[in-house]
Amino acid sequence: MKKNRYDVVVIGGGAAALYLCALLKGRSVAVLEASDRVGKKLLATGNGKCNLTNVNCSASAYNDSRVSDYLAAYGPAETMHDFEAMGLALRRIEDRIYPYSECASTVSDVLRSAAQRNGVDIRCLHVAENIIRHGKTFTVQGTATADGKKTSFGMDCYCVVVACGSAASAGRDSLGLFRGTGHTVRPFVPSLAPLRTDRESVKGLSGVRVKCSLSLGERKESGEVLFKDNGISGIATFNISAEFARGRAEKGDTVLVDFMPDRTEEEIVRFIAATGGNAVSALRGMFHSRVxxxxxxxxxxxxxGNADALNLAKTIKNYPITVTGLSDASQAQVMSGGLSLGEFDGHLCSLLCDGLFAAGETLDVDGLCGGYNLQWAWTSAHAVAEGIAEKFS
Ligand SMILES: Cc1cc2nc3c(=O)[nH]c(=O)nc-3n(C[C@H](O)[C@H](O)[C@H](O)COP(=O)(O)OP(=O)(O)OC[C@H]3O[C@@H](n4cnc5c(N)ncnc54)[C@H](O)[C@@H]3O)c2cc1C
Structure with a gap:
């Protein structure tokens, strides 16, 4: 008969949960993970390399400026120190930090080993469906699957940590768990996601990658853009998409592509003129043929009809694409929405339901590409670990 009483039950076995389990010492902890293994999304991060933080991490990369207090308490420097203490060698590429192996599974292996050393009971294929509070304790109820058979379970504890991420990619929307807690829940919307655009602007370009810059009003992002049948993707696009998720842009707005961000309009005109022939034919030596x-x-x-050197240069520097919307959750890296930070204390313990904690993307915190989202998973997990330690002291 498996034990069903713990000090702490953690719902979700992703990045935030594993980091918390690596930090929580001296407590009996169970992790309930809906899928067949923990840390699945972590394996897909940074194209399988896991960009785990960014040395220039500040609140400006996030949707909610209140993250600055949490980052001040535990930011990239503390995270890198603790990862190295757990045995994870790190590598810096520009401002981004990766495991030295450049292999996301190394991060998940190190975290799982640390959790194991702390005696954490990890239960996969356990979906939490309900949190019931009885005075100072909780029961987490749900459904477990084993050998194709489903059974109900109930686990009692003093603290519940909700770390069930978001619906991004293959994730789940488990915000229903907060029904009855009195918390304000903002429904999830894709944040870092491909943009759907008018078809004419991207016609014939599907599959082409270009290094360029994108502007949306004052916002400018440089990097690789991948053209798709019905829109654009890639890191620069994802960071622009956050403007839509944060309500600073809307459907029908125009994104301008600069196909030659390192050259001025005058330089491009001079280059085309120097080729001596037809201005349009000069483009063939400058870009992918379809571009x-x-x-x-x-x-x-x-x-x-006047595609002379000047008009071509103007188009190269300001190619307009109309945004018709964001792609759905399955294509998003991160979702905006979740539980408001304002309803949690400095240790991410609920102000409405003592003993209930939240960490990671379940909270309404989303960052740009570049390691900021995982940093929030680590920072929030650390805040929860401190809160739990204080509760039991
Ligand atoms: C393709 C991709 C690439 C990314 N690359 C990066 C990157 O390089 N750098 C970066 O900073 N961020 C990156 N991110 C974002 C980052 O992965 C997330 O922000 C981070 O994983 C969030 O951690 P989390 O613990 O909150 O949620 P998750 O890691 O999503 O974990 C949540 C877990 O909870 C489980 N769960 C959900 N509901 C329940 C339930 N009811 N019962 C039991 N279990 C449940 C889920 O199965 C999941 O395993 C990327 C995301 C994607 C999709």
């Missing part, structure tokens, strides 16, 4: 064709077609359309 060249699209720029020429666009210049001809926008400048009444």
């Amino acid at each position: 060249a064709e699209r720029i020429a077609t666009r210049a001809q359309r926008d400048f009444a």
Whole structure:
């Protein structure tokens, strides 16, 4: 008969939960994970390399400026120190930090080993469905699957940590767990996600990757953009998509692509003129053939058939794409929405339900690409670990 009484039950076995379990010492802890293994999403991060933090992490990368207090208490420096103490060698690439192995599974292996050393009971294929409070204790109820058979379970504890992430990628929306707690829950919407665009602007470009910059009003992002049948993707696009999730942009807004961000309009005109031939043919030596064709077609359309060097240069520097929406959750890296930080204390313990903690993406905190989202998973898990330690002291 398996034990069903713990000091702490953690719902979700992702990045935040594993980090918490690596930090929590001297307590009996169970992790309930809905899928067949813990840390699945972690394995997909940073294209399998896991960009686990960013040395320039500040609140400006997030949707909620209140994260600054949590980051001040435990930011990238403390995280890197603790990861190295757990035995994870790190590598810095520009401002981004990766495991030295550049292999996300190394991060998950190190965290799982630390959790194991702390005696954490990890239960996969356990879906939490309900949190019931009885005075100072809780029962977490749910359904477990074993050998194809489903059974109900109930686990008693003094503290519950909700670390069930978001619906992004193959994740689950478990915000229903907060029904009855009195918490304000903002429904999830994709934040770092491909943008759907008008078809004409991306016609014929599906599968082409370009290094360029994107602007949306004052916001500018440089990097690789991947063209798709119905829109654009890639890191620069994801960071622009956050503007839509944060309500600073809306459907119908225009994103301008600068296909040659390191050259001025005048330099481009001079380059085209120096080729000596037809201005449109010069594009073939500057871009992927399908990009060249699209720029020429666009210049001809926008400048009444006059695709001369100047009009081509204008189109190259300001190629307009109309955004028709964000892709759905399955294609998003991160979701905006969840539980408001304002209803939690400095240790991420609920102000409405003592003993209930939250960590990671379940909270309404989302960051840009570059290691900020995982940093929030580590920072929030550390805050919870301190809160739990204080509760039992
Ligand atoms: C493709 C991809 C690449 C990314 N790359 C990066 C990157 O390089 N750097 C970065 O900073 N961020 C990256 N992110 C974002 C980052 O992965 C997330 O922000 C982070 O994993 C959130 O951690 P979490 O613990 O809150 O949630 P998760 O890691 O999603 O874990 C939540 C867990 O809870 C489980 N769960 C949900 N509901 C229940 C329930 N009711 N009962 C039991 N279990 C449940 C889920 O199965 C899941 O395992 C990436 C995301 C994706 C999808």
